[in-house]
Amino acid sequence: MSAPALTAARAGLIRCGDCELLSRAPQSGGNLACPRCGATLHQRKPNSIQRTWALLIAAYILYIPANLLPMMVTTSPQGTANDTIMSGVVYLLSSGSWPLALLVFLASITIPLAKLVSLTFLAWSVQRRSTWQPEQRARIYRMVEIVGRWSMLDVYIVTIMAALVQMQPLAAIDAGPAAIAFGAVVVLTLLAANSFDPRLIWDPLGDHDD
Amino acid sequence: MIVGMAPRALLACPDCDLLQREPEPADRTVVTCARCGSVLYRDTPDTVDRTLAFALGASVLFIVANAFPIVGMTIEGRSNTVSLPGALVALWHQDMQLVAGLVGLTTLLAPGLVLAGLLYLVLPLHFGRQPPGVPLILRTLDSIQPWGLMEVFMLGLLVSLVKLEMYAKVVPGVALWAFGALLLVFTAMAAAFDPRSLWARIGTARSGTARSGAGRSGAGR
Ligand SMILES: [Zn+2]
Ligand SMILES: [Zn+2]
Numbered sequence: 001m002s003a004p005a006l007t008a009a010r011a012g013l014i015r016c017g018d019c020e021l022l023s024r025a026p027q028s029g030g031n032l033a034c035p036r037c038g039a040t041l042h043q044r045k046p047n048s049i050q051r052t053w054a055l056l057i058a059a060y061i062l063y064i065p066a067n068l069l070p071m072m073v074t075t076s077p078q079g080t081a082n083d084t085i086m087s088g089v090v091y092l093l094s095s096g097s098w099p100l101a102l103l104v105f106l107a108s109i110t111i112p113l114a115k116l117v118s119l120t121f122l123a124w125s126v127q128r129r130s131t132w133q134p135e136q137r138a139r140i141y142r143m144v145e146i147v148g149r150w151s152m153l154d155v156y157i158v159t160i161m162a163a164l165v166q167m168q169p170l171a172a173i174d175a176g177p178a179a180i181a182f183g184a185v186v187v188l189t190l191l192a193a194n195s196f197d198p199r200l201i202w203d204p205l206g207d208h209d210d
Numbered sequence: 211m212i213v214g215m216a217p218r219a220l221l222a223c224p225d226c227d228l229l230q231r232e233p234e235p236a237d238r239t240v241v242t243c244a245r246c247g248s249v250l251y252r253d254t255p256d257t258v259d260r261t262l263a264f265a266l267g268a269s270v271l272f273i274v275a276n277a278f279p280i281v282g283m284t285i286e287g288r289s290n291t292v293s294l295p296g297a298l299v300a301l302w303h304q305d306m307q308l309v310a311g312l313v314g315l316t317t318l319l320a321p322g323l324v325l326a327g328l329l330y331l332v333l334p335l336h337f338g339r340q341p342p343g344v345p346l347i348l349r350t351l352d353s354i355q356p357w358g359l360m361e362v363f364m365l366g367l368l369v370s371l372v373k374l375e376m377y378a379k380v381v382p383g384v385a386l387w388a389f390g391a392l393l394l395v396f397t398a399m400a401a402a403f404d405p406r407s408l409w410a411r412i413g414t415a416r417s418g419t420a421r422s423g424a425g426r427s428g429a430g431r
Pocket of ligand 2: 223224225226227228243244245246247248
């Protein structure tokens with residue numbers, strides 16, 4: 001029974017990504033400029049899946065140095081201490097502030113990993129034109145967009161600590177190379193989420209109803 | 211089925227492309243997609259005036275938050291304070307230019323540009339004049355907005371204060387309070403701003419700016 005849901009694409013319309021105006025899709029398949037704002041109209045984000053994969057793979061690669069290299073280098077008369085993201089969390093835990101440890105663990109370890117896994121799953125399911133649970137997958141995508149930004153937390157913490165604690169030879173804190181790698185992971189996953197077109201989740205539905 | 215040129219009556223969901231009719235005005239304040247549940251738009255009355263009020267307040271707070279120290283600390287009689295621009299400069303000189311750039315973009319540049327762009331739009335509109343280049347500004351705002359991460363920075367500030375407190379005397383600066391207030395006003399400003407109503411003012415009558423495209427059916431070129 002279920003007739004395919006009427007989407008703008010099936011009705012021969014294109015929604016402008018900038019100003020939201022609906023226009024008729026060009027018959028010949030060429031590009032059309034939005035009659036109101038002049039933006040180039042696309043039925044779906046161009047090369048969405050390929051771009052998402054490329055950005056995700058780059059993020060996975062940089063995720064390794066982000067976690068293995070030191071995030072923060074502390075120098076004091078007692079010597080130099082290198083802290084990775086994980087050892088920073090352990091240090092917070094051992095110094096008695098478990099709420100902070102939990103917060104940093106969530107923002108720096110759980111969220112980036114959950115984001116990578118979620119986007120990988122979404123890209124994979126869309127690529128094989130899955131019709132499984134589109135509402136759930138749409139919800140996962142929205143979560144990625146809302147929660148993903150919080151993974152920048154540790155970069156800001158390091159920034160403030162490194163700028164403030166510069167009292168050689170008493171104590172000095174410097175940002176480590178992992179700050180660059182981790183910042184890059186956050187940016188790459190933000191871009192990956194942005195290049196993923198959530199409408200692709202719904203497109204396979206009703207392609208073949210019987 | 212009826213399609214026609216009825217941009218007011220029909221909406222397409224940005225997240226699932228479902229076509230749906232726009233509900234009656236003032237029916238609901240938040241309109242969500244019937245299929246995927248994503249927010250299609252929020253009803254925002256007096257968008258120009260309210261955005262202007264918040265933007266003016268946010269501008270003052272933005273200047274204070276960046277001109278004064280966020281936090282100071284003392285270890286064994288030696289003290290140091292830091293402002294946000296100062297922190298970026300310090301990071302830059304520690305050979306962390308990429309990180310300095312990323313932090314600068316997300317905490318200073320993006321919020322600053324959003325503020326400037328909104329003021330550019332709503333200040334003349336408040337006095338009944340339409341500034342030139344509205345589509346360009348709206349489009350730029352749309353692409354910059356996701357890069358503003360002030361709320362995350364605020365949390366990072368608080369976490370680092372608690373961390374520093376473990377081995378030094380920490381004194382919160384004026385800019386810390388300004389940042390907290392800025393965050394609230396900025397959020398209210400973003401919620402008050404409704405780009406839909408500005409796009410609606412532009413209408414569909416544009417001339418001479420259509421982009422060249424293969425197979426474009428030839429009106430007006
Ligand atoms: Zn448009
Ligand atoms: Zn939808």
